[in-house]
Structure formats: structure tokens, C-alpha cells
Amino acid sequence: xxxxxxxxxxxxxxxxxxxxxxxxxxxxxxxxxxxxxxxxxxxxxxxxxxxxxxxxxxxxxxxxxxxxxxxxxxxxxxxxxxxxxxxxxxxxxxxxxxxxxxxxxxxxxxxxxxxxxxxxxxxxxxxxxxxxxxxxxxxxxxxxxxxxxxxxxxxxxxxxxxxxxxxxxxxxxxxxxxxxxxxxxxxxxxxxxxxxxxxxxxxxxxxxxxxxxxxxxxxxxxxxxxxxxxxxxxxxxxxxxxxxxxxxxxxxxx
Numbered sequence: 001x002x003x004x005x006x007x008x009x010x011x012x013x014x015x016x017x018x019x020x021x022x023x024x025x026x027x028x029x030x031x032x033x034x035x036x037x038x039x040x041x042x043x044x045x046x047x048x049x050x051x052x053x054x055x056x057x058x059x060x061x062x063x064x065x066x067x068x069x070x071x072x073x074x075x076x077x078x079x080x081x082x083x084x085x086x087x088x089x090x091x092x093x094x095x096x097x098x099x100x101x102x103x104x105x106x107x108x109x110x111x112x113x114x115x116x117x118x119x120x121x122x123x124x125x126x127x128x129x130x131x132x133x134x135x136x137x138x139x140x141x142x143x144x145x146x147x148x149x150x151x152x153x154x155x156x157x158x159x160x161x162x163x164x165x166x167x168x169x170x171x172x173x174x175x176x177x178x179x180x181x182x183x184x185x186x187x188x189x190x191x192x193x194x195x196x197x198x199x200x201x202x203x204x205x206x207x208x209x210x211x212x213x214x215x216x217x218x219x220x221x222x223x224x225x226x227x228x229x230x231x232x233x234x235x236x237x238x239x240x241x242x243x244x245x246x247x248x249x250x251x252x253x254x
Contacts, residue, residue: 001013001066002014002015003066004088004091006062006083006084006087006088007083007087009062009067009070009075009084011059011060011062011068011087012036012059012065013036013059014056014057014058015056015092016046016055016057016058017050017055018053018054018055018056019051019053020053021052021053022053023054023055024055024250025057025092025094025097026049026055026056026057026097026099026254027058027088027089027094027097027098027099027100028045028046028056028057028059028100028101029058029059029061029085029101029102029105029106029108030061030064030104030105031101031103031104031106031237032103032138032142032162032179032180032183033064033162033166033171033176034064035064035065035066035169036058036059036060036065037065038169039058039105039237040056040058042238043237045238046058048243048247049247052247052250054098057092057094057097059084061081061108062076062081062084063076063175063176063178063179064171064175064179069172069175070178071175071178073178073179073182074182075178075182077183078184079111079115079185081108081183082109082111082116083115085099085109085112086116086119089119095119096118096119097119097120097121098121098122098123098124098253099112099113099122099123099124100124100246101124101126101128102126103126103128103137103138103209103210103233104138104179105126106125106128107128107137108183109123109124109125110125110128110187110192110195111187113195113197113199114187114191114195117194117195117196120197121253121254122253122254123195123197123198123199124202124246124250125199125200125201125202125213125216126202126237126242127203127207127209127233128201128210128211128216129201129210129214129215130211130213131186131209132187132192132211132216133187133188133189133192133211133216135186137209138158138209139158140180140181142158142159142180143176143177143178144159144177145160145162145163146162146176146180147174147177151167193219193220193221195220195223196220196221196222198222198249198253199222199224200226200246200249201216201217201223201224201226202242202245202246203225203226203227204228204229204231204232204233204235204236204239205227205228205229205231206230206231207228207232207233208232208233210233212225213225213227224249226241226245228242229241
């Protein structure tokens with residue numbers, strides 16, 4: 001694990017060389033309540049991409065994993081979190097990279113692609129469809145679940161799922177509550193239309209959180225949608241269909 005300073009916030013990251021090939025860089029941005037290891041290493045994304053010839057860079061978002069914990073919701077604005085990603089590319093001397101995010105990480109990826117199009121060679125938005133524009137993905141009640149005295153007092157299935165996961169990973173629940181309250185920025189249709197990089201929008205067919213991938217892809221000049229068959233929001237992350245399509249897309253776009 002390595003660390004760098006992102007405007008006063010200590011961010012943890014890994015930089016994994018390609019198993020073979022030229023080592024085209026790809027930056028991975030994980031979802032809410034997760035870490036780079038849970039989202040990308042444990043699901044074998046790093047292995048898959050490494051064998052496909054990519055140099056894989058992945059980091060823990062602020063408030064998550066080994067990165068600094070902040071407790072002001074304003075510190076988790078999607079634009080600020082996108083700047084963490086941009087500064088990591090600066091830190092590593094990478095001019096342009098493919099960027100893949102999942103769920104909240106996809107929201108951050110979209111903000112990065114909009115703010116710094118010259119840094120983004122290709123985009124994969126996983127677990128986030130039209131709710132990038134309408135709706136904000138995960139319900140705000142998850143913040144309340146993080147602040148509840150225990151899992152036992154919660155009855156809502158989604159609240160229980162995210163609280164149990166936070167307890168299992170020993171996450172800083174106060175930081176996660178601030179994050180879910182602060183990272184809910186949407187983009188307008190016009191802003192989405194300005195994301196010109198080749199884009200793959202991938203969402204599970206049973207995902208009730210993300211919104212339609214087809215509706216989001218239709219707003220972009222160079223995007224396609226992927227249905228991840230028979231998968232809900234969290235199980236879709238490591239799906240084989242998703243991986244196969246993502247590697248094929250990257251080989252074509254990068």
C-alpha cells in the first residue's frame with residue numbers, strides 16, 4: 001500500500017504492473033462503504049485486468065479503507081472526490097488513463113470525465129445508470145443506519161445490508177454517514193452529453209439502485225449499455241459477463 005497527499009487528505013492506493021503487455025493504465029474507483037481491496041482485488045478484477053495487459057491503479061476513497069476519515073458531509077462532494085482521482089494520476093505522472101468506477105465510484109468517474117476530459121481515455125460506469133441524472137442511487141437512510149446503535153434496531157433490508165457490511169469490515173461508520181450525505185451530486189443531461197470518451201454503462205438486470213443503463217448511454221455521444229444478467233447491485237460487481245465485456249471494450253477503446 002502506498003499513500004499520497006490530495007490537498008491535505010491522505011489517500012491510500014496500490015499500483016499494480018501488468019502481468020504481460022504494455023501496461024496501459026486503468027484507474028479503479030470503488031463504491032460506497034467498500035475499499036479498493038473489497039471492490040477490485042477480492043473480486044479478481046485486478047487479476048483479470050493485469051492479465052489483459054493493464055497497469056491497475058486503485059485507491060481507497062476518502063473516508064474508506066486506509067485513507068483519511070473526514071466527518072463533514074461537504075468533504076465528500078463528488079467533485080472533490082473526483083479531484084482525488086485526478087491528483088493520483090498527477091502523482092503517478094499518468095497523463096491519460098481508462099477509468100472504471102462502480103456505484104458511487106461510477107458517479108465520481110463521471111464527474112472526473114466531465115471536469116478533466118483530457119485525462120480520461122475511456123470510461124466504464126458500473127452499477128450506475130440513469131440515476132446519475134435523476135435520483136442519487138443509494139437511499140439517504142443508509143446514513144441513519146450507520147449511526148444506529150446496533151444492527152438489531154434496523155428493519156429495512158437495505159439499511160441492514162449496508163450496516164452489516166460496515167460492521168464486518170470495521171469501517172468508520174461516522175465517516176460513511178458523512179459520505180452518503182455529501183456525495184449525492186447528479187449531472188444534467190447536457191453535462192452527461194459532454195462526456196465524449198468511449199463509455200460502457202453496465203448495470204445488473206435486477207439492480208433497483210442504479211437506474212437504466214440504456215437511458216444513460218443514450219445521452220452520450222460515444223456510449224453503449226451492458227445488461228449484467230440476473231444480478232442485483234452488489235453481486236454484479238464481480239460478474240464474469242461484466243468482466244468479459246469490460247476487457248473487450250477496453251481493448252477496443254484504449
